[in-house]
Amino acid sequence: VRGCSPTPMKLRDAPSACPSLWRCLPCPPAELRLDLVLSSGQSFRWWESSPGAWTGVLGSRVWTLRQDGDRLWYTVYGEEDEHEEEEERDGCPAKAARLDAAETDRILRDYFQLDVGLSALYRAWGAADPLFRKVAKDFPGVRVLRQDPVECLFSFICTSNNHISRITAMIERLCQAFGRRLCCLDSRPFHAFPSLSALTGADAEAQLRALGFGYRAKFVSGSARAIAEGLGSEGLCQLRTAPYAEARRVLCALPGVGAKVADCVCLLSLDKAEAVPVDTHVWHIARQRYGVALSGKSLTPRAYQEIGDFFRGLWGPRAGWAQAV
DSSP states (O other), rough: TTOOOOOOOOOOOTTOBBBBEEHHHHHHTOOOOOEEEEETTTTTTTEEETEEEEEEEEEEEEEEEEEEEEEEEEEEEEOHHHHHHHHHSSSSOOOTTTTHHHHHHHHHHHHTTTOHHHHHHHHEEEEEEEEEEEEEHTTTTTTOOOOOOOHHHHHTTTTTOHHHHHHHHHHHHHHHHHHHEEEEETTTTEEOOHHHHHHHHHHHHHHHHHHOTTTTTHHHHHHHHHHHTTTHHHHHHHHGGOOOHHHHHHHTTTOOOOOOHHHHHHHHHOOOTOOOOOOOOHHOOOHHHHHHOOOSOOOOOHHHHHHHHHHHHHHHHHHHHHHHH
């Protein structure tokens, strides 16, 4: 790519993971800050592979992303089995010929929801909320990801009573044990997120317990079976077109899914921008910083609903996006 400043990761394990050419999308920092979004606990499959460069799995491909001024640069690595077939004929080709540039652009635009103008939303939220206006100056470019619903659901089942670094390690072990191997970069293997069928095996719960999932093992395997025997992965995706209350109700019927996990999944994968995940931190903020009068002295289901309704009234139809900031 002419004038391309970023360079790919060193590929000591080549030829198992040759990159495509670097491509870029126009994207100013006010619309997206990779460092804030990819480390914020929305997704757990990205790591800072070198200063300013983020590598992770998206759409069963391994990507490296970085920002340079008003451009979002990316490269995509091919899968090992595909590449080995090519190697027999052509040596170690870049994967550009196999990947349609318009499709990779579309995947990134969809994942980061770049068609949503963030700067205008910041202005509207700031006009409605002086506290938001004060905080937002230090946190530009925080937007909500649009993730695969299956990956998002099972990732957030793992978040209960947990913290980001431990959740990230758990998801990595889950993918290594149940997911298809994609490629290897700098001696680090990358795997796809497990399919629903991979998590429904008879010994899945025992395997998950051996991987350190504890009581969450029962919820992961139980929810996988419930979805497989019920609405299926396609039905889960179709909740994107259902009303927010309906999607939330369906999710809360799954093992290990309470109101907060359901709202995280609604917001981060099911296009419910009005979903406001509430935990004890948000409960304290609502009471202490916003003076919300709540029934009861703890985060009861009623208080949870009252807090969500308050912020939806304050911030509008994309209240979940404002809460992310």
